[in-house]
Amino acid sequence: QYQRSQILSDYQYYICILVLGGTHNFLSLLVFVSYFVCNHPRLPSLRNGVNTCKKLSLRRKQEDEEEEDKKRKHVSKLDARFFSVTTFYYAVFLAMSIGGTFSNGYFFAFHLLNIVNNNQLLSGVIHAVTQNGKSLLWVGVLGLVIFYLYGMIGFALMRSMFNPNDYLYCNTLWQCTVTVIRYGLIGDLFEIMKPHDNEKTFEKFGIVVFYHVSFFIFITTIGLNIIFGIIVDTFSELRDLKWTAESDMRDTCFICSRNSYDFEHHGKGFDHHVRHEHNMWSYIFFFIHLNGTKVNDYTALEMYVFKLLGKENYDFFPLDRALSLSAMGKDATETKLDDLLGQVTSIVEKQRVEELERKRREERLKQKQWEQKYRLSSFRRRAHLPGPLEPEPNVMTTSGEDPRMLQLSPLPPFSQGHRRQSYGDYSSQGRPSI
Structure with missing residues (x-):
C-alpha cells in the first residue's frame, strides 16, 4: 500500500508539473511574442554584412566611411536588432520554460532572474557593475597575471608546503596557480601552508613571510579595493545622474527648457504648463503620427518637421519660448x-x-x-x-x-x-x- 501511495504521489506530481509547466510555457510564449510585436527586431541586411566584413578586413578607407555615413539612412533609436542581447534573453526565457516542463522543473529557476528586468532599482545595481565593465575586466586580467606570478613563485620555492592531502595541489605550474587563486582570495591559504620538518629555518620563514605579506598587500588590500572603488564610483555617478534627471523633470520644462520659477510668477503655474502648453507626450504622439503616415499625405508643417527629423535637427522645438511668457x-x-x-x-x-x-x-x-x-x-x-x-x-x-x-x-x-x-x-x- 505504501508503494501504491508513492506511485500515486509521483503521478500527481508529474500531472501537476505538466499542467503548471504548460501554463508557464504559454505565458512565456506570450512574453516572447509581445517583445517581437512591440520592438520589431530587424534582421541584418546584406549590405550591413558586407560593410562589417570590410571593416574587419581594414580595406575601406576613411573617405569611403565618411561617404557611407552620409548616405546611410536615418535609423530610429527605438529600433531593436534581431541578433541582440535582449532578443537572446527572451529566446532563452522561452527555451528554459519548455525545458523545465520536461526536466522535473529544474530549469524554472532561471525565470527567477526576471525580477531584475522588472525592477528599476535592481536594474540600476546591475548597470552600476556593468557600466565600467571594461575597467573591471582589465583589472581582473591584471589580477590573473599577479596570481600567475605568485603561483610561479610558490611552484619554484615553496612547492613542499603544498600538501595534496589538504587539497593544496602544486605538482605543476597550472595547479599551483589554481590553488593560489582558490585559497588566496578566501584567505586561508597561509594557514594551511605548513613547511616540512626539514625546512623549518629562519631563511625559509623569511621567504614565506615576504610571500604572505606581499600577497596580502597587493591582492587582498589594493586589488580588491580597486575593484570596490570602481563599483562605488559608478554608483555615485549613477546617483548624481539620477538626481540631475529628477531635478530637471521637476523644475525644468522638457520642451522649452525654461525654469519653473518663470511660470510660477508669470504664468498659470509650472504644472499647467507641462500638462497643457508643452506636453512632451503630445510631441511623442506627433512623431509616431509622422512615422505611421505616408510622405505624400503630409501637410506642409508635417513635411517641414519630417525633414528636420531626418537631418537630426531639432530647431522646431520652442526653446526658451512659451505663450504664457510672451507678455x-x-x-x-x-x-x-x-x-x-x-x-x-x-x-x-x-x-x-x-x-x-x-x-x-x-x-x-x-x-x-x-x-x-x-x-x-x-x-x-x-x-x-x-x-x-x-x-x-x-x-x-x-x-x-x-x-x-x-x-x-x-x-x-x-x-x-x-x-x-x-x-x-x-x-x-x-x-x-x-
Whole structure:
C-alpha cells in the first residue's frame, strides 16, 4: 500500500508539473511574442554584412566611411536588432520554460532572474557593475597575471608546503596557480601552508613571510579595493545622474527648457504648463503620427518637421519660448529699449558737456594771448620804444552768449593825439573798459 501511495504521489506530481509547466510555457510564449510585436527586431541586411566584413578586413578607407555615413539612412533609436542581447534573453526565457516542463522543473529557476528586468532599482545595481565593465575586466586580467606570478613563485620555492592531502595541489605550474587563486582570495591559504620538518629555518620563514605579506598587500588590500572603488564610483555617478534627471523633470520644462520659477510668477503655474502648453507626450504622439503616415499625405508643417527629423535637427522645438511668457517677453523688451535710450541720452549729454568745456578752454586761451599782446604794446607806449603801436581794443559782450565767453572788437581808427589821450585814460584807469 505504501508503494501504491508513492506511485500515486509521483503521478500527481508529474500531472501537476505538466499542467503548471504548460501554463508557464504559454505565458512565456506570450512574453516572447509581445517583445517581437512591440520592438520589431530587424534582421541584418546584406549590405550591413558586407560593410562589417570590410571593416574587419581594414580595406575601406576613411573617405569611403565618411561617404557611407552620409548616405546611410536615418535609423530610429527605438529600433531593436534581431541578433541582440535582449532578443537572446527572451529566446532563452522561452527555451528554459519548455525545458523545465520536461526536466522535473529544474530549469524554472532561471525565470527567477526576471525580477531584475522588472525592477528599476535592481536594474540600476546591475548597470552600476556593468557600466565600467571594461575597467573591471582589465583589472581582473591584471589580477590573473599577479596570481600567475605568485603561483610561479610558490611552484619554484615553496612547492613542499603544498600538501595534496589538504587539497593544496602544486605538482605543476597550472595547479599551483589554481590553488593560489582558490585559497588566496578566501584567505586561508597561509594557514594551511605548513613547511616540512626539514625546512623549518629562519631563511625559509623569511621567504614565506615576504610571500604572505606581499600577497596580502597587493591582492587582498589594493586589488580588491580597486575593484570596490570602481563599483562605488559608478554608483555615485549613477546617483548624481539620477538626481540631475529628477531635478530637471521637476523644475525644468522638457520642451522649452525654461525654469519653473518663470511660470510660477508669470504664468498659470509650472504644472499647467507641462500638462497643457508643452506636453512632451503630445510631441511623442506627433512623431509616431509622422512615422505611421505616408510622405505624400503630409501637410506642409508635417513635411517641414519630417525633414528636420531626418537631418537630426531639432530647431522646431520652442526653446526658451512659451505663450504664457510672451507678455513678460514684451515687458523685458521694452525695459531693454528704455535702458538703451537712457544710455544714449547720457552719452549725448556727456559729449555736449565736453564740447562746451572745449570751447571754454579755447576762449580762455585766446584771451590770454590777447592780454599778453596788449601788455607788450602798453609797455612800448610807456617807454616810447620804436615799434608798431597796436590799436586799443574794446572788450564787450555779445547779446545771447555766455558772459564768460568774451568777444574782442578793435576801436575805430583815430589820430596820434587821440592815441595819447586814450593812453592817458588807460594809464589813469589801469585796465580797459568793459
